[in-house]
Amino acid sequence: MKLENECSFKETVFENADFSDLELTKGHFIKCNFKKTKFxxxxxxxxxxxxxxFMQASLNASVGTGCAFTNCSFIKAGxxxxxxxxxxxxGSNFxxxxxxxxxxxEGDWSYANFRYNNLKKTDFRKVMLKEADFYGCNLEKAVFTGSDLTGAVLSKAKLYGADLRQAKITGxxxxxxxxxxVHIDVTxxxxxxxxLGAIIG
Structure with a gap:
């Protein structure tokens, strides 16, 4: 199946399709199956x-600009x-x-599930990450400068060398x-x- 600019699909199965080297603008897809598809x-x-x-799909070396992947599944994807x-x-699951x-x-990755992923040295500078789940992730030397981590889950994550300065960490x-x-600022x-339960002042 060929994908053309400004195409629109709903509940369509593209499983195992090969869209390598595809150049697509303003395509619109709702509840479509891209399992094991190559991008x-x-x-x-x-x-x-x-x-x-996008379970087990390959998006290696792909580029998304101004796109929306909301509430999508990227389980075991490349x-x-x-x-x-x-x-x-x-809301997407990685x-x-x-x-x-x-x-x-930048962009908005709020409510995304990154559980147990290796995100070592990843640059999340100025990214919206409200309530994102980083449980058990390797975040060593990751950069969160200026990002919004409000309500995010960092339990069991490896953070040695990570930079949280100027990031919002409320909640x-x-x-x-x-x-x-971990690099943090005074605030x-x-x-x-x-x-941690301390009473200041």
């Missing part, structure tokens, strides 16, 4: 994917070297996905987080101390 080195511009399933520039990924070398430029519980070696030091 290697594809370039997607202002496309929207709502409630779509995102190696992928780039998401100002994309809305809210459990067991290969996100090594991923590039994220984040640090009771089960090892903050040794965050107070918030973290309070989340």
């Amino acid at each position: 290697k080195e594809a370039r997607l511009i202002k496309c929207s994917f709502i409630d779509c399933d 995102l190696f070297g992928a780039k998401f520039d100002n994309c809305k990924m809210a 459990s067991e996905a290969n996100m090594n070398g991923i590039t994220i430029i 984040v519980s640090f009771k089960d987080v090892d903050i040794k070696g 965050q030091a107070f918030e973290i101390t309070q989340s």
